[in-house]
Amino acid sequence: MHKQMDNMNNILIDFQGYSLSQKFLIKELSIYFTHTDSVSTYFFKSEAPFQSLSLKEKKVVWYCEKYYHKIRYNFGEASQSTLCDVLKTCIDVNTVVYTKGASKVKILSELLPGFAKIFNIEEYGCTKLKLKIYNEETNCRASFHKNCLHCSHQNAMIFGRFLKELLENE
Numbered sequence: 001m002h003k004q005m006d007n008m009n010n011i012l013i014d015f016q017g018y019s020l021s022q023k024f025l026i027k028e029l030s031i032y033f034t035h036t037d038s039v040s041t042y043f044f045k046s047e048a049p050f051q052s053l054s055l056k057e058k059k060v061v062w063y064c065e066k067y068y069h070k071i072r073y074n075f076g077e078a079s080q081s082t083l084c085d086v087l088k089t090c091i092d093v094n095t096v097v098y099t100k101g102a103s104k105v106k107i108l109s110e111l112l113p114g115f116a117k118i119f120n121i122e123e124y125g126c127t128k129l130k131l132k133i134y135n136e137e138t139n140c141r142a143s144f145h146k147n148c149l150h151c152s153h154q155n156a157m158i159f160g161r162f163l164k165e166l167l168e169n170e
């Protein structure tokens with residue numbers, strides 16, 4: 001692990017959304033804090049009306065709504081413009097950000113240019129398909145995520161605990 005492993009500002013970010021033609025639209029964003037062993041989850045609205053999407057994008061949305069993360073295109077609480085603010089309130093110069101997978105590293109790096117170094121926990125051995133833990137503690141507040149394998153809240157808790165253990169045993 002790298003040099004900042006022993007400070008208190010290690011967070012793990014996971015998210016779900018739609019891969020549209022111009023960008024990845026984040027719908028659910030979850031942040032795990034190692035120092036409190038807790039996850040904060042936010043749901044974001046979609047700005048562009050569904051009808052304005054291309055047919056290809058609509059197909060991506062339909063697939064994700066039905067078979068993947070089950071988050072409806074029109075579901076959401078906060079506006080997209082607050083997404084970066086949410087991230088920045090959790091991140092300062094001492095924060096080390098982790099996520100899982102190269103594509104998520106890329107998306108977060110683009111959201112936070114020059115703001116934080118982002119590490120891929122797959123490089124620390126978290127590559128196996130996670131074991132899902134269904135209990136009160138890890139359940140997402142979104143009812144449609146009750147038995148869904150693609151929930152960022154659950155992922156953040158599971159990957160975050162992997163990270164916490166890794167940092168503690170280093």
Ligand SMILES: [Zn+2]
Binds near residue numbers: 140141142145152153
């Ligand atoms: Zn969820």
